[in-house]
Amino acid sequence: MxxxxxxxxxxxxxxxxxxxxxxxxxxxxxxxxxxxxxxxxxxxxxxxxxxxxxxxxxxxxxxxxxxxxxxxxxxxxxxxxxxxxxxxxxxxxxxxxxxxxxxxxxxxxxxxxxAPPSLGNLCEKVTELAELLEIEVSSIGGALQPRSVSTGLMDLMVPITSRRALDAINPDMKALAAYQKKYGLDGIHAFTLDATDALACSRNFSPLYGIDEESATGTANGAMTYYLYHYGVLTDFDVDVRCLQGESLNRPSVITTRLTDPMEPRVLVGxxxxxxxxxxxxx
CATH class of the missing domain: 3.10.310.10 (Diaminopimelate Epimerase; Chain A, domain 1)
Known part of the structure; x- marks a missing residue:
């Protein structure tokens, strides 16, 4: 082989x-x-x-x-x-x-x-999430709410108000793994729209599966794309969207996503x- x-x-x-x-x-x-x-x-x-x-x-x-x-x-x-x-x-x-x-x-x-997009539960305990990520509660949300979304794997989308706050995330990995297990999450996808050369910058954590942080997660960025469509941030179909990840690990990654089919929205990732x-x- x-x-x-x-x-x-x-x-x-x-x-x-x-x-x-x-x-x-x-x-x-x-x-x-x-x-x-x-x-x-x-x-x-x-x-x-x-x-x-x-x-x-x-x-x-x-x-x-x-x-x-x-x-x-x-x-x-x-x-x-x-x-x-x-x-x-x-x-x-x-x-x-x-x-x-x-x-x-x-x-x-x-x-x-x-896979066909599906919306999971809203995260109602934002204070708990902020403690796990070791950032201020005010750094989470803004006009958006943390919510789990799947386009194949269920990740918790965590909107972060600034790039500075995103860079400051320093999770308690053991506690975050327990949080994943408790809520049936494949990963935690923190992202910010505070980006000049892309739709979003993101960081993804999945210590439950032995991945403290990953430099590029296609399925999670696909789920993020549908999440942003659901909340009215993305409105255009059949247009390539640029998503950045991995800079915190010194492995810059560019993930392209695309919304298709306005009648029954799906996401392409590549x-x-x-x-x-x-x-x-x-x-």
Whole structure:
């Protein structure tokens, strides 16, 4: 089997969010979990071709399997393009724990359709959340309310009033993991609209799944895009939106999102990736 290390949501090496990608057939689940732990990246994708136009992809963090991962999807199709296993200008189906996800390759960009959006609960205990993030209560909200949203994974959207406040977040990771477990959250996505060259800047935390902070989270930015549509901040369809993440980790990432279908709104998430290493698994 071959494995690859890919920086996703960037077009330069050592930017974006690194992910592992393994190409193979009939991979054992215990092997997948152990190899994901060995690589140590927030997610590793295990890819098996099912037909000319479809792939079965499973995603593992160092300690568990997750249904879907945006940056590891970008990494997967970056590898498939690099190896000539897919071609520019076509669409493919990625079979995942979150269902069959269409992935479109066009204009040098990999765009994945998100699952139908769903709104979760409002966060009514903002003081508790501020204590977990170690910021002032006044730094959360403004005209928006914290609320969980899913376009494949359920993340809590936490609007932050300024870039300065976003940069100041310093979570109690153990307590935040317990908070995730209590409320059934895949992650905490803090973002601010205080940005000059993008719609939003964000930070994403998921200590429950062994990821204290991630430099690019495609699914969470997809959920954020729908959240901003729901609250009237975004109104345009079929327009690419630029979202920034990872600067706090010195791994700048650019995530592109797009609202589609005004009658039944969906979200596309995408970007580019760079293969930085490849090797053979000798077991």
């Amino acid at each position: 071959k494995f690859f290390i890919v920086d996703a949501f960037t077009d330069v090496p050592f930017g974006g969010n690194p992910a592992g990608v393994v190409l193979g057939d009939g991979m054992d689940e215990s092997f997948m979990q152990l190899f994901a732990r060995e690589l140590g990246y927030s997610e590793t994708a295990f890819v098996e071709r099912k037909s000319d136009s479809s792939f079965h992809v499973r995603f593992f963090t160092p300690n568990t399997e997750v249904d879907l991962c945006g940056h590891a999807t970008i990494a997967t199709f970056t590898v498939l393009l690099d190896k000539g296993l897919v071609v520019e200008g076509r669409s493919y189906i990625m079979k995942t724990g979150a269902g069959d996800i269409p992935v479109h390759l066009s204009n040098g960009r990999i765009m994945m359709e998100q 970007g580019t990736g760079v293969v930085i290493s490849e090797g053979i698994i000798r077991i």
